[in-house]
Amino acid sequence: MKEAEPLASRTSFGIGGPAEFFLELARPEAIENAIQDCCERDIPYLLLGAGTNLLVADRGVEGLVVRVVNREHEVDGTRVRAGAGLKMMRLARIVADANLRGFEFAIGVPGTVGGAVYQDAGCWGRELREVLVEAEGFVPGKGRLTWTPLALKLGYRTSALRDGDLSGALVVSATVQLQRGDGEEARQLMARLTRERNETQPIKTKNCGSVFKNPTGDSAGRLVQAAGLKGAREGAAVVSSLHGNFIVNEGGATAVEVRRLIERVMAEVKRRFGIQLEPEVEMVGRWK
C-alpha cells in the first residue's frame, strides 16, 4: 500500500493529483479483501483500470485507489476468458493469433478488459456487449459472482457497474464468444482500422478518448466542429483540431482547465444547436 501516490502518470490524460492510498496487485483476491475492508470501515475507494477514460481532480482522490492487474487469458474453442487487467488491444491480437474473428474492433479500445466491461467500450460501431458471454466479479458483502450481460445492463458507454446497482463492484475477468476464422485476415483488418484511427484521432497525444457520448443520431465531434470550437483552449487544454470530440493535454494542463473547457463546449453546443452533450469521460476525485 502506497501513500500519496501520483495518479497523473496512470492516466492517458496525464492529469490529476495523488491517491490518498494506492494498491496495485495482480491477485484479485487481495484487491477484493481491500475493498471489503474499505466498505466495512466506510473508506471510499476507486477502481482504476488503464485510466484511459478518466479525468482525475487536481487535488487527487480521497481514500483508496485500487488497480487489479491480472492479465491472464485462456482460449477454449471459440470462447476466450481474459483477466480484467489485460489491455483490450493486446487481447485483440491474442484472439487473432488464435484464429478467431469478431474481436477486431477491440484494437481501437485503449483501456483494459475490466474497463471495457465497466462502460461497454467499443469502436467502429461495435461494442463489447455484442460478444460478451459473462463476466466474473466481486461485490463487497456478497463475494464472487458471475454476471450475465443482462445483469450487467450493458448499453452504449454504460452498465450497472458504472451507473447502476453494481456500482463499486470489481470486475475480475470477462469471457467473449467469437467465431473461427482466418487470423491473418483479422490482423489485416486491424491494421487497416488502426491506420484509419491514426488519421482521424489524435492518438499520439495525451487525451481521454472521446470526451462526450454521441447524442442519438448525431456525432459529438461534428457538433463541436460546427460550433467552431476546434482549437478552443483553456490553459494547456485544447479541443483537438483533428477531432472535435477530443481534448488534448498539450503539457501541464490541469483538471480544472479541462473541466472548464468541457463546460464551455457543452454551453456553446447547447446555445447553437439546442443539444445537451453528455460527458463520456468520468470525472473523479476531490473537485470542491
Ligand code: EPU
Ligand atoms: N466528425 C466531424 N468533425 C470532427 C469529428 C468527427 O465532422 O471533428 C464527423 C465525422 O466525419 C463522422 C462523424 O462525425 O461523420 C463520426 O466521427 P468518427 O467516425 O470519428 O467517430 P465518433 O462517433 O466521433 C466513435 C467513438 C470512438 C471510436 C470511433 C471509431 C463515441 C463517443 N466515440 O467516435 O470511441 O473510436 O467511433 O469509429 O462513441 C471513445 O469512446 O473514447 C472513442 C474514442
